[in-house]
Amino acid sequence: MVLTIAMVSDFFYPNMGGVESHIFQVSQCLIERGHRVLVVTHAYGDRVGVRYMTNMLKVFYLPIMPFYNKSVLPTIVCSLPYLRHILLTEKVDLVHGHSAFSSLAHEALLVGTLLNLPTVFTDHSLFGFSDASAIVTNTFLKFSLANTSHTICVSHTGKENTVLRSSVVPERVSVIPNAVDSVAFRPPKVRRNIRSVVTVVLGSRLVYRKGVDLVVEVLPKICRKKFGGGRVRVDFIIAGDGPKRILFEEMIEKHGLQARVVMLGELQHSEMRDKLLAKGDIFLNTSLTEAFCMAIVEAASCGLSVVSTAVGGIPEVLPDQFIYFVQPSVGSIKAGLERAVEDVITGDRPDPWEGNCFVSSAFNWRNVAARTERVYETVCGKERQRLATRVRNMWEGGTVAGPIMAMLYLACHYFILLLDWCES
């Protein structure tokens, strides 16, 4: 069955990130499988209108400016005419929205259900429950997913989190992990010889969420120690930028580690392998919460040993031979790093190409696209819901918010009828 799929999200090229590369790679693999894919996103600076990317991937840059956190303001009335026009003229069979933080994706799901198209939503992140912003976001997500045909999450923990947040039926949530290009992220041709230096690399945004406060505490302790019977020392390379970068600079000054710790600053995703991962033996990840950490899979694909905090979906990603799990505390991270360094010195770890083979078979984009296609086929085969049922789903979403959202839904329905009449 050949489908025309519309991928909608606020996050796409020229912005670089996990969601953006996910959309691009899955679209390319779906085109390879014979489907027609278009991407809808908001304008990036001067980049407005229709652009074509590799393999005739049509991208619509809608003339809406981002409002907060790279997302557009969720007005619905602004984007509804654009989305309706695109979905009708391109004869789209299915709407696929990405990322809970993207308001454009939620609006597209709304328009898709109003035009009686099957809709799919992919959630890429974990979210809390306790603070006020979380409560509001979760309520909106609940209404957004009330009429969505299917949801995809990137890990089992992500599935549990999404089900709790939005009260969807668990059978309507599939778990399809992200993937990594194992050809681009391959180990260096010449294997690094461990003589006197073991290099630990870190590549992330330097913010509180990534646990960099812990790294700042652990780093001097590890640098002071000698391994392998006193002949091997540990050096660090840190890539990334953020508000906590100043902590690293201060720590380096305080302990005099300028020769031992290199700060590379912000790196492009394409430079990650050559400038960071190819130069390291161990990858350290100290995130405090993560749905699916692509960085550790990229590191494993390049043949590095991984030391990571066991939070969120990380325990599900790599098997024990490629990863050392630690707790988010200074002592635990120090112990884990020491174990990893000793294993690197004695050579007691898998061959780098073994890691690359594992990642290429377990996490590859073609597999993700095939599983996504299976979801599409399930969803397209289902019977369409009547308008009354969809309004009822919204109504039952809450005591006060439910009726309000149901009215809004009906108002949008009449707006679409008005637009249909205007165009005829």
Add this chain to the structure above:
Amino acid sequence: MSNGKVPKWRKTLYEDNGYPDNYTPPECFLAAIEKNKNLLLYSLWECFSGAAEVGKEMSVVIIFWCCYKFLKTDFLQPETLLVTMLGLLVVGCTMFISRVRKVTFAGLLAGIKTIFLFTIIGFALSPVLYKLTDTISTDTIHSMALSSLLIHLLTSDYGMYAPIVSWQISLNAAVFSTVCLASRFDHHLSAFSLLCLSVFSFLLVPLSRPLLPSPLLSSLLLASAALSLLSCISTPQLCLALLSLATVQIACPVMFHRLQADKMTIHGPWDEAVIFTAPQ
């Protein structure tokens, strides 16, 4: 499976167990969820004590308002007020020094110097003070004073941390209300005594919290004093004050205590990890 055995479902992303992507094993799904972990429940006594702090501050505001009214109607002489406050200040200081914190002679001297400076400067500037908001009508003055006293009540420190708490804003709001009300006087001594009263009740009285044994008893005493003073002024205001004090000190703690049973928090592996900062 050729040998008739189905592999067990495992919570991993890298192996294909043969199960469909939306398979939800009932025993594993949401198995790690914890509800109401580390829940802090307050006893009824704690609820009443906490509310008593708020009630005390409200009573102090009412007493301040009554003193202003008495000063205006010349029922209370400014000299009497000043002498009473001085006496209470001396008593309070001696109790504070003896019970709470030992003060060196140098510290005591510095304190006396501050009081002296404040009194002199306040008295010197009081002719300017009571003319500041002279041209504004009485109704506007009263509403401005009341709203700033309300801000003072909202931002006061009642012993619990919250983003809205700021002693700077509360003290400034109280002094602003004094400046507004002082303009209604005819003589600068009354304005000065009102200013001293405001500094005494809004800066020094909250400092006496560690001196008092029980917040409930002191709040009861203050409330009865405030209401008896208010009964000399007007009955509708008395009823309003009684109603608001009863709501804050009785109804709210009881409601809070009852609603605690509805608390529900969800914890699980998706939570952001809390960094352990124990010394290594």
